[in-house]
Amino acid sequence: MATLTSLDPRVTRLGITADGDASQKAELDQHETFEVFLVPKENRPYEHAGIVHAPNIDMAFLFGKEQYSRRFTCEAMAVAATRSVKTTEINDNKQSIYTTIGEAAPAAESADRYEVFHLYRRGAHVLHQGSVPAADYQDALRQAKLVFGDDKKPVLSIWLVKSTDMQFVDDEDRDLWNTLSEKGYRDSLAYKAGDKLTNFKKELAEKSA
DSSP states (O other), X not given: OOBOOOSSHHHHHTTOBTTSOOOOOOTTOSOOEEEEEEEOSTTOOOEEEEEEXXXXXXXXXXXXXXHHSSSXXXXXXXXXXXXXXXXXXXXXXXXXXXXXXXXXXXXXXXXXXXXXXXXXXXXXXXXXEEEEEEXXXXXXXXXXXXXXXXXXXXXXXXXXXXXXXXXXXXGGGGGXXXXXXXXXXXXXXXXXXXXXXXXXXXHHHXXXX
């Protein structure tokens, strides 16, 4: 029976039959994606940092911590499955996306809460604004307009996440990042040798004088 030959001898040595059925890769056989949000400094809002692949939200939190909060300062972190994040289209006509959203009726007392994020310009971080009570995602957009729609800066896009779908770090666990400010070796500024070289030459000159 004929076997496949390849420029890579390792493939040839496998002895794969030329007429064999290629195994099909299972659809969506990798872990789902989670969105990671960080508070970079004290008194700053959550901002979108990126995504991670993880089997569940707890592992996503750990992966997000290792991926996005090791090199820079961080005060807090939150994660949510990508499928739980609803976004509007990006409005590029220099008008806020809120101008395309209708007015809201008062929210019911038993309504769920939704976290609201704004994108102010392409390529910028998506920033957390707060939360609103709403019956569903469409209602959350209208409630967000009621609360945040008077933003002076045009909002290009809105992200919404149901609060119960988002895992925030507990206040007592925020000390996870307390030592980041002490790790100056992770900052490129720590490797600038100009001043050190000047001082070294000065010491040599004083010793030889």
